[in-house]
Amino acid sequence: MKILKLPKDKLDYFASVVQQFGEVHAPVEQDGKYVFKRLTRWSEARLAYDRTILPPKKYFLPPKEPLLVYRPGEGYVAPAGDVQHRLVLFGVHACDVYALNILDLVFAGKYPDPYYQARRKNIAIIGIDCVPDGKCFCRSMRADFVDHGFDLFFCDIGGHYLTFVGSALGDDMVLATETLFETVSPADIDEYKRRSGAKHEAFQLDVEIRDLPEIFEMEYGSAIWDDLGAQCLSCGSCSAVCPTCYCFDMNDEAVLGSRAGTRSRNWDSCLFSTHALVAGGENFRESRSSRIKFRFYHKQRGFVAEYGRPSCVGCGRCITACPVDIDIVEVLAALRETRHAATH
Ligand code: SF4
Ligand code: SF4
Incomplete structure (x- = not known):
């Protein structure tokens, strides 16, 4: 270089x-x-x-982006x-x-x-x-x-x-x-x-990421997730400000009285109650604890399994944005520091 x-x-x-x-x-x-x-x-x-x-993500994956428009006689066309x-x-x-x-x-x-x-x-x-x-x-x-x-x-x-x-x-x-x-x-x-x-x-903050995916594996049933679920408001701010959150939803906006419309994608958040709602009314992550747990697991464990590294870059935006002060560094430290009472 x-x-x-x-x-x-x-x-x-x-x-x-x-x-x-x-x-x-x-x-x-x-x-x-x-x-x-x-x-x-x-x-x-x-x-x-x-x-x-x-983050600069907003330029590459805008909060709302038309992907195609449809009009009678023209079919589906890319928007200008x-x-x-x-x-x-x-x-x-x-x-x-x-x-x-x-x-x-x-x-x-x-x-x-x-x-x-x-x-x-x-x-x-x-x-x-x-x-x-x-x-x-x-x-x-x-x-x-x-x-x-x-x-x-x-x-x-x-x-x-x-x-x-x-x-x-x-x-x-x-x-x-x-x-x-x-x-x-x-x-x-x-x-x-x-x-x-x-x-x-x-740096004032430190997170030990060595064996973190394995700790997540072992702490799937931790009470930490229920505690976080009781605090979280499902507002989605942490996802919106995160430079690596990329979930989106697709919507068709039809023009009333015509057969024309626009299909766009909009930022979504796995914290929203509707994120895992599917046809028929089934919701795979109905509770707030299951949704916030999913966000942590996807970033620190699922992404590592697929791409070899966590999808968190440590920018600190979610710490600043959370209205109830859920702090990712504290959560990761608590997971590592949790001790389990002996059962024998
Ligand atoms: S600290 Fe990690 S999870 Fe939080 S907003 Fe930044 S990249 Fe996303
Ligand atoms: S910003 Fe905080 S309260 Fe809002 S969804 Fe994220 S963790 Fe929950």
Whole structure:
């Protein structure tokens, strides 16, 4: 991978040049929180942010997306959607890039999704390093560093950003800015390593994921799940903010009085009471405890069995979003620490 450096005082100019690669979106402050949105001017961008309310997932898997329209005489046709719209997401954290790599396993793997794949192709990603806060545990989930899934990735080394070039498009961005980027010196490498080590030590939360799927296997009947079910409101906030939750529902919206309509997919959540409701009225996960248990099992055990790693990246969003303070780190610690009374 090519590694260069960009002087920090040239970032504004670089940002103006990358506009030729697509509409630039970046984290913007809104009521004391951060959201990814289209910039009207570069000065709106906040690159030193903790986390955005919704992850970049919203660009690749929109909350509501028309998949086809049907009209008499035309049959089913693809809507004139925005999948070919070129965007540049500026300032994506490593955990969120990692989460997109996880979504790639689902939407660009065995069952490729053309809508997701088109967006992945047309949306450039410029990552930026971050400082962990009291809700981050991406180090534990091995998602505090990414080596693919982005076009450029910036790491603060003082007066410069050390820049990893992750794709041919990233290389084009570097070339378009001509002499802006510089060669990395041995002192830059030392500074990068010093800061990388300091970041590693700065995490306040730790989750031991070794043998976690096996612990889930053994704790299937734990009282923890009933306790969580008694607290959970089934609001679905944890799924909405999660960068790796991808469940969706399909709906047909017919135009009254005609034979035309639109089929769209909408974000769904396994926490919703209707998620496992099937024709005939059977509900496979009727209780709240069974639903929250399913969410944990899918992320920490089922996904590992299918793809070899948990689907949680440790971004901490679900901890921040839960109205009743259900904390994934505390749940995982409690599962590991539970002791069972001797029966003999
Ligand atoms: S489960 Fe929670 S911490 Fe893990 S990726 Fe999803 S929102 Fe982030
Ligand atoms: S955010 Fe909290 S209360 Fe809402 S569904 Fe998730 S765990 Fe339950």
